[in-house]
Amino acid sequence: MIVVCDTSPLNYLVLIGQVEILPVLFGRIVAPPAVIAEMQHRGAPSEVREWALVPPQWLEIILPGTVAVTLSLGAGEMEAISVAQELKAGLLLVDERKASAIAQRLGLQVVGTLNVLALAAERGLIDLQSAIGELRKTTFREPTKLVEELLKRDAARRGRI
Numbered sequence: 001m002i003v004v005c006d007t008s009p010l011n012y013l014v015l016i017g018q019v020e021i022l023p024v025l026f027g028r029i030v031a032p033p034a035v036i037a038e039m040q041h042r043g044a045p046s047e048v049r050e051w052a053l054v055p056p057q058w059l060e061i062i063l064p065g066t067v068a069v070t071l072s073l074g075a076g077e078m079e080a081i082s083v084a085q086e087l088k089a090g091l092l093l094v095d096e097r098k099a100s101a102i103a104q105r106l107g108l109q110v111v112g113t114l115n116v117l118a119l120a121a122e123r124g125l126i127d128l129q130s131a132i133g134e135l136r137k138t139t140f141r142e143p144t145k146l147v148e149e150l151l152k153r154d155a156a157r158r159g160r161i
Contacts, residue, residue, distance in 0.1 A: 001090035005031045005059075006080040007038040008095035009113045014039075014051045016134035021120045023058040030060045030087065032079030062087070073099050084108050113140070118150045128154040 003026040010031065013019040022029045038044070039052035055061065064082035071078050077099040084092045085106060092103050095112040103110045111119075113135070121128035132147060 001026055002028045002030060002087050003091045003093060004080050004084040004087065004089045005029060005035060006092070006094040006096070006099065007035045007074075007076040009093040009116060010035065011039060011044070011048050012095075012113050012135060012138060012140050013116070014048050015045060015138045016131060018117065018120070018126060018131055018134075019051070020056075021116070021125050024125060025116065025119060025123065026091065028060065029058055030062050030083060030089070031055075032076070032083045033061055033063055034075040034079040036061060038074070038076045071099075071102055073102065081106065081108065114143070114146055114150060118154065121154050122157065 003022070005022070010019065013022065036052050036055065039048050041049075044052075062083050064079050065086055067078050067082045069078060071081065073081070077094065077096060080092060080094065081099065081103050083089070084103070085108065090109065092108045092110045093112065093116060094100050094103060094110055100110045100112070114132075117126065117128055117131045117135070120126045121131070129151060132151065136142065
């Protein structure tokens with residue numbers, strides 16, 4: 001499956017030390033150049049900038065043929081949506097609500113950072129509670145109800161409820 005990443009999921013997965021779960025979960029991981037540029041911005045955390053300077057070999061950087069500038073989104077989001085459409089990606093990783101809604105209207109399947117972490121926990125790759133604890137130490141804007149639901153499902157799956 002081809003998975004296209006926007007900036008936010010990559011950023012937060014780098015910050016919590018879990019970015020390597022992406023190729024394990026999904027196989028082919030793609031990001032457009034604008035996402036890498038946003039991760040290298042001087043306002044980005046140093047570990048994110050350093051990661052983006054030398055992306056791992058499993059991350060393919062693909063320039064979109066055309067960019068839907070009419071979407072009124074950030075450069076990374078516009079390029080990520082465009083690449084996902086062009087590659088007929090199985091999944092788009094994006095956290096921003098407006099970008100997610102637009103991508104879904106365009107027929108793309110979308111998940112965010114929290115759902116990636118939940119899937120990794122289901123597959124036994126990470127401890128969800130620990131990963132969310134690390135995420136809470138960042139600037140991630142946590143949708144409280146979703147986090148509670150994911151932690152509840154994770155506890156039930158592990159037989160802790």
